[in-house]
Amino acid sequence: MRRAHPQAAAIISTLGCAVLGLLAGPASARSSSARPARGACPAHRASAKVIGRSARSCSESSRPAHHRPPAKPAPQRPRPIIAPAAGATATAVAGPPATIAAVLATPCQNTEATPEAGNVPLLRAAVLCLVNRVRAERGESPLASNPDLERVAEEHSQELVADDYFAHVSPSGVTPVDRIRATGYIPGPSFGYVIGENLAWGTLRLATPEAIVQAWVASPGHLANILEARYKDTGIGVATAVPPSLSGGQPGATYAQEFGVILG
Numbered sequence: 001m002r003r004a005h006p007q008a009a010a011i012i013s014t015l016g017c018a019v020l021g022l023l024a025g026p027a028s029a030r031s032s033s034a035r036p037a038r039g040a041c042p043a044h045r046a047s048a049k050v051i052g053r054s055a056r057s058c059s060e061s062s063r064p065a066h067h068r069p070p071a072k073p074a075p076q077r078p079r080p081i082i083a084p085a086a087g088a089t090a091t092a093v094a095g096p097p098a099t100i101a102a103v104l105a106t107p108c109q110n111t112e113a114t115p116e117a118g119n120v121p122l123l124r125a126a127v128l129c130l131v132n133r134v135r136a137e138r139g140e141s142p143l144a145s146n147p148d149l150e151r152v153a154e155e156h157s158q159e160l161v162a163d164d165y166f167a168h169v170s171p172s173g174v175t176p177v178d179r180i181r182a183t184g185y186i187p188g189p190s191f192g193y194v195i196g197e198n199l200a201w202g203t204l205r206l207a208t209p210e211a212i213v214q215a216w217v218a219s220p221g222h223l224a225n226i227l228e229a230r231y232k233d234t235g236i237g238v239a240t241a242v243p244p245s246l247s248g249g250q251p252g253a254t255y256a257q258e259f260g261v262i263l264g
Contacts, residue, residue, distance in 0.1 A: 095141030095229075103136040111210040115240045115253035124150075124236040126209035127257065131226055131234070134217055140229055148183035149235025149258040153197075155179070157237035157256040160199070164243045166254075168197055176258070185233075185260060192263030196225040201242045203252035212255050231259040 108129035110122040124145075132142035156179060160166055169175050176197045180186065186193050200212045216222035225231075235258045242252040 095136075095139060099141055100136045100139065103132050103142050108133060112208050115207050115238060115251075117240050120238050120240065123209055123238045123253070127213060127236050127238075127255065128234065130209060130213040131257070134213070134223075134226055138227055140227055141232075143231060143234040143259070146185070146233035146235050146260065148185040149180065149233055149260055150237065151235065152176075152179045152183060152185075153235040153237030153256040153258045155237065156197075156199075157239040157254045160201075160254050160256075161239045161241045161243055164245050166199065166201065166243055166246060168199065180258065180260065185262075187262065194228065194230050194259075194261050194263065196228065196231065196259035198222050198225050198257045198259075199255065201246065201252060201254040203242060203247060203250040207242075207252040212253075225257075225259055228259065230261050230263075232261045234259050 106129070108126055110119070110126045111130060113119055113122055113126065115123055128143070128145060135142060159170065163171065165171060177195060180195055198216055200215055202208075202211055202215070205211065206215075216226060237256040239254040241247070242250070242254055
């Protein structure tokens with residue numbers, strides 16, 4: 001991870017993870033060692049695939065893993081902090097033209113809103129609108145908000161701040177698949193699924209939905225999650241603070257976005 005220059009007033013950081021489970025996919029194991037758990041992306045890695053009952057590290061993906069360079073900052077913005085990403089390229093399937101046209105014709109609201117406790121629903125809606133616009137611009141159908149995934153995203157974003165860490169896997173070894181499975185989103189062991197997660201935190205003007213989504217889009221691993229054609233559902237969580245050890249005492253927000261589809 002590369003840290004911003006000391007004089008930078010606003011900073012941003014992202015992480016992304018993707019997990020594929022086929023029919024009879026694995027129950028996610030909790031890991032107390034440095035070895036990745038099933039369905040887990042180690043901290044500071046961005047995208048991994050787990051297929052069937054095989055546990056693979058991010059560098060042993062079923063598709064070629066790509067190490068992503070740090071994203072470049074937008075003009076006149078301080079250098080962001082971006083975690084390296086590694087993962088598979090998104091699957092592309094064209095969505096219905098009328099649906100895509102409707103997304104592109106709908107302006108996104110509150111994209112520059114400053115995160116506050118009272119406007120979290122507006123922030124969630126802004127992120128969803130921006131993400132669906134990115135998908136529509138590439139010919140992909142919009143994602144629908146799912147209450148189970150939203151609960152996972154909201155609880156994880158709050159936990160990152162409360163427990164002062166920034167990773168897909170919790171200090172106790174809980175993975176994105178663990179969190180999502182606990183909600184009942186995955187109906188049972190006979191169902192296949194594709195699950196992904198993007199995380200980000202930013203301070204000051206880099207904490208807005210627009211800045212966060214731009215940071216995800218600028219990182220190929222996170223963009224692959226956004227553009228994955230098989231995803232149908234999503235959930236967005238926003239904590240109106242940053243993990244204390246990362247914030248430098250500045251106000252900001254921590255974002256989590258879950259992606260999912262049940263394959264049957």
